[in-house]
Amino acid sequence: MCPSAMALTNDDEFQKGVKHLFENGVSKLPNKYILPVSDRPKVDKEHPNATKSSLKLPVIDFAELQGPNRSEVLNSLSSACEEYGFFQVVNHGIPIEAIRSMIDVSTRFFGLPYEERAKYMSSDMTSPVRYGTSLNQRKDSVFCWRDFLKLVCHPLSDVLPHWPSCPMDFREVAATYARETKWLFIRITEAILESLGLWGATTEEKTEEDDEILKQFHDGSQLMVVNCFPPCPEPDLTLGMPPHSDYGFLTLLLQDEVEGLQIQYKGKWITVEPMPNSFVVNVGDHLEIFSNGRYKSVLHRVFVNPAKPRLSVASLHSLPFNCMVGPSPKLIDQVNPRRYKDTDFATFLEYISSCEPKKKNFLESRKLT
Numbered sequence: 390m391c392p393s394a395m396a397l398t399n400d401d402e403f404q405k406g407v408k409h410l411f412e413n414g415v416s417k418l419p420n421k422y423i424l425p426v427s428d429r430p431k432v433d434k435e436h437p438n439a440t441k442s443s444l445k446l447p448v449i450d451f452a453e454l455q456g457p458n459r460s461e462v463l464n465s466l467s468s469a470c471e472e473y474g475f476f477q478v479v480n481h482g483i484p485i486e487a488i489r490s491m492i493d494v495s496t497r498f499f500g501l502p503y504e505e506r507a508k509y510m511s512s513d514m515t516s517p518v519r520y521g522t523s524l525n526q527r528k529d530s531v532f533c534w535r536d537f538l539k540l541v542c543h544p545l546s547d548v549l550p551h552w553p554s555c556p557m558d559f560r561e562v563a564a565t566y567a568r569e570t571k572w573l574f575i576r577i578t579e580a581i582l583e584s585l586g587l588w589g590a591t592t593e594e595k596t597e598e599d600d601e602i603l604k605q606f607h608d609g610s611q612l613m614v615v616n617c618f619p620p621c622p623e624p625d626l627t628l629g630m631p632p633h634s635d636y637g638f639l640t641l642l643l644q645d646e647v648e649g650l651q652i653q654y655k656g657k658w659i660t661v662e663p664m665p666n667s668f669v670v671n672v673g674d675h676l677e678i679f680s681n682g683r684y685k686s687v688l689h690r691v692f693v694n695p696a697k698p699r700l701s702v703a704s705l706h707s708l709p710f711n712c713m714v715g716p717s718p719k720l721i722d723q724v725n726p727r728r729y730k731d732t733d734f735a736t737f738l739e740y741i742s743s744c745e746p747k748k749k750n751f752l753e754s755r756k757l758t
């Protein structure tokens with residue numbers, strides 16, 4: 390089929406995703422992906438040739454966090470969550486091999502023929518595995534330049550048989566990666582709770598209540614999203630992901646060496662410089678609510694590239710689905726009154742099925758005025 394005819398005329402072709410368009414040699418961005426001018430990843434109008442502003446996120450040395458300097462690292466963690474809602478974690482203890490293999494097997498998955506990937510397409514939001522394109526391909530009026538594979542990771546033994554069996558090593562590699570990131574999530578969550586004064590560092594300081602919070606996280610949900618952003622013919626007209634904040638408590642993001650992630654900082658879009666073998670960690674809506682607004686769930690988006698493909702793996706961690714999330718009672722007082730309504734997963738699902746999950750709408754809807 391002639392690629393331009395395909396891309397311009399047949400709406401069903403867009404349902405097959407951007408990898409498919411790219412493989413068919415699309416040379417002009419189809420209208421379906423063209424954002425209104427105000428939503429485009431605009432180059433600075435006054436300095437159109439200026440490179441994008443970039444930022445080295447605060448770095449948290451995980452090995453230091455586990456050592457005698459824990460309290461200093463906790464202070465840095467706290468400032469990062471208050472100011473940026475994002476930080477990078479180095480010396481995280483996850484074997485480099487597990488990281489490389491995850492990127493490698495995901496790249497090979499997206500390299501499979503379309504028919505093989507399409508076996509996992511599903512409109513069922515609760516399916517243990519879901520392949521698709523854009524954010525919500527059944528509702529988005531403008532598509533974003535992104536295909537994804539979503540893997541529910543909890544409980545691992547139940548979901549694993551549903552995960553892709555091709556490439557042959559996919560399940561093993563992704564399961565190892567899911568276990569490793571869950572472990573890191575729990576360690577970072579302990580530090581976050583401690584930085585909020587809700588969890589004691591030493592066994593003597595810990596109360597039963599402290600352990601109860603953590604237990605909920607152990608039993609919490611984990612969703613892995615592998616994002617594939619093929620090269621895009623007209624990257625200035627579209628986005629890989631539109632501005633959004635992450636639902637959930639924390640996201641551990643692995644990105645390859647190609648830049649694309651931008652976060653909103655002081656009203657501007659700033660590019661996060663990729664740091665090999667590190668994790669970008671961000672505060673999700675649940676943590677903003679739980680911390681009563683002290684830690685920020687910040688808008689971020691992804692821009693795409695004319696030449697290089699990009700891949701990222703987001704591991705999203707939340708409390709169990711049936712759990713109510715509200716501001717921790719210990720963080721509410723006369724100076725800091727309760728700022729958010731309680732929420733749960735069902736409310737969120739209801740919300741996203743009634744409107745496009747763009748921008749910070751869900752979190753805004755939980756704010757008490």
Ligand SMILES: O=C(O)CCC(=O)C(=O)O
Nearest residue numbers: 614616644650691701703
């Ligand atoms: O690809 C990225 O850098 C960000 C992905 C992301 O924001 C997400 O999956 O929620």
Ligand SMILES: [Fe+2]
Nearest residue numbers: 633634635689
């Ligand atoms: Fe995100």
